[in-house]
Amino acid sequence: MLAAVAFANLIVAAMQFGLGAAAPALRSDLGLTTLQLGFVLAGAPAGLMLGTYGWGVLADHTSERRVLTAAFVGFAAAALASAWAAHDQPVALLTLLLLITNAFGSATHSAGGRAISAVFPQRRHGTVLSIRHTAIPIGGFVGGLAVPAAVAGASLAWALVGFAALGLVVALALWLTLAHVEVVQRAVTTAPLPRGRSPLHRPVLWLLAIGCSSVAFVQLGIASFLTIQLVDDGGLTLSRAALVFAAAQLVGAAGRVALGIWSDRVRDRLALLRGVFAGVFVLVVGAVLVTNPSVDGVLLTLILVLSTTWQGVGVAAAASLAPEGRTGSTLGMQTTLNAAAFTIAPIVIAFVLHHGGWTAVELVLGGMVLVAVASLTLARVRRDAPSSAVNAAASE
Template identity: 30%
Template sequence: MNKSAAPTPGDTGRKRWLMLGLGVAAQAVACVFVYGVPYLVPELRSTEHLSLAQAGVVISAPTIGLMAALVAWGAAADRYGERVVLGLGLALSTLILFAGLMVHGLVLLWVVFFLAGAAGASVYAASGRVVMGWFSAKERGLAMGVRQTSTPLGMGVAALAIPPLAAGNGISAALLFTAVLTGVVGLAVAIWVVDPPRPAKPTADGAATKPPSPYRSPVLWRVHGASALLVWPQFTVGAFGLLYLVDVQHWSVTDAGRLMAVGQLAGALGRIAVGKWSDRVGSRLRPMRQLALVNGVLMLLMALCALWPSWAADVVLIAACGLAASTNGLSFTSTAEIAGPHWAGRALGVQNTGQNLTASLTPPLAGELIVVGGYAAGFGLAAVFSLAAVFATPSAHRAETPRPDPAPAPLKT
């Protein structure tokens, strides 16, 4: 296909689902690495002779690299296009992971994992952008909901593959698996991803100009803030739901893990359903506000169940797992739509940075609160964050102005 020619409507109809599939695959393989590294802790301690604290430093490196590079990759996607950023980022990730097969020790492993996380940040910045560009406003909620299932998919692959590979053949086997997976998806991206059409805004002399920054108004900052607030209850439930079932509800670890897996499945399906709902009502922010309120109520119920345990807590926990992450797709979709195609990459980079920062802070801070005040205090604080997000989310009529999709402009070569 000639990359310099704009796709016809028929091309768009045929290709948008391929672009969605490639975006999901790219994000999923990035998650396999980021969420698979913690499963290397036993081998880091036994074969690399690291203390638990040192192993913790190593497994934090991918997330630090991710946050350090997100905005830069987003700016690159705005300027050079999604295909270049996705292909380059995955290629760099593959090479860095292969280099990791030959290094040992705290410092070198930290550097490799940091660089691999930074390279993988390209996927977080550009995969959502390519999905947004290929789907019309009537389907973007559904498309981004499907794209958001890449996180639990990647986490599931990591949980199934990394522990046995590392236990049986060492850290190198786990890194080799991740490198091959990343390389295969990177090759597919390089071959098949096509940059979505971008609108051109003509000036008086006929040249295209870039629209002003969307950050001149507080709307995008409020969306970023609300989504970061909603990450806290999501990671509170994800990090401590299993322990709550064991400590308070007296489940076995195996049965508690199975129930949490059901909750994660509900969460993946919830993202798709919520995205479709937002398409039907023609708004991302109104459902986001309503779900923030529901999440707040569920967290309050979890706090009450921690004080007065009963069978109802199991039902509430499943509902909380299903809905706590359901706003992610809405916040990403609204961010890209409000920012517009010329600023979406950077805006999605900022969005991802805020969410990952909150995700990094939640387990240690919420864990300390639970140690001091019990599970009721931990879930209670999560309720406060959810309810705060209701007020932080901008009103739909102020942030969302329905408009027709722009006519395609010629794609960059």
């Protein structure tokens, strides 16, 4: 079951990050400006933003198996429609269909996370959710190599046809593997579980989500334009830049598992997240200060690596703070804010890059990381306050 949900995450991430890795080719093939490219790349995360909370609420009230299977059948159909739109159709239509495709794929973040957190004990959430979320940078690695190669060797349309086929494979795998989970849950459940209040009423969850989404902005802001920096300023070929991008995703994946295991030992996941975000800030400051484009490219790559490591721990922290019976909607809430950051990041970074260059971009990234560190600090204060404990008990 964990493997099937992780595979679903991998496919969705491969599309999102693969399009970013192929950005130079898409810019030339579609005849786009950098700002127009930012809007196209925002289509995929916009779909995640619009879909994930709804899938989580639906999973809280019905079967994860049905939700995930239906979602990935829809993912496959929408990806096929996107392939059609990639053939001389308006760019706005392609962007819309990419949004719809990823709105279906977003179910894996909330409904998939709910399925995993229900099966494994909380003491192992850091590890298992990090393993599941490791599929995202691995998907970035695969997509970072496969999508640029497919676009260069065939076309964007054929790359999207491949995603449609993979979506059907994912739907079948989820339907088969989650059947066992349903049987186990029916066997251990004798009465309906009480439901706590909506996670929207918990300030600590908002602070956690704001902090995580601020670093998500940094992650995708760099991921969307790193290959352009490496090609335009660093002098690399697209194939070498794509290899650097893919390697960063792979190292980030390893870091994600290591951080998840560490979080299960130290227990205080909010403090661990704050430390990671502080490390990202140090790297951003270094990028602002250097003047050599090649060194800047190295630092941006390191920022991408470190900003990729936190998501499994962030999800585990949210799951541990979720109201009773509201894990799906809690994870949906957090992923919605992350996806909102993913949506605006390519547009904002494209605008700032066009008008101010990479130093201006790095100043924006530094501001976002400061927001993240402050939010996690406040979240720890809110979590540890006596009134917070009383309110949490009352809401559950």
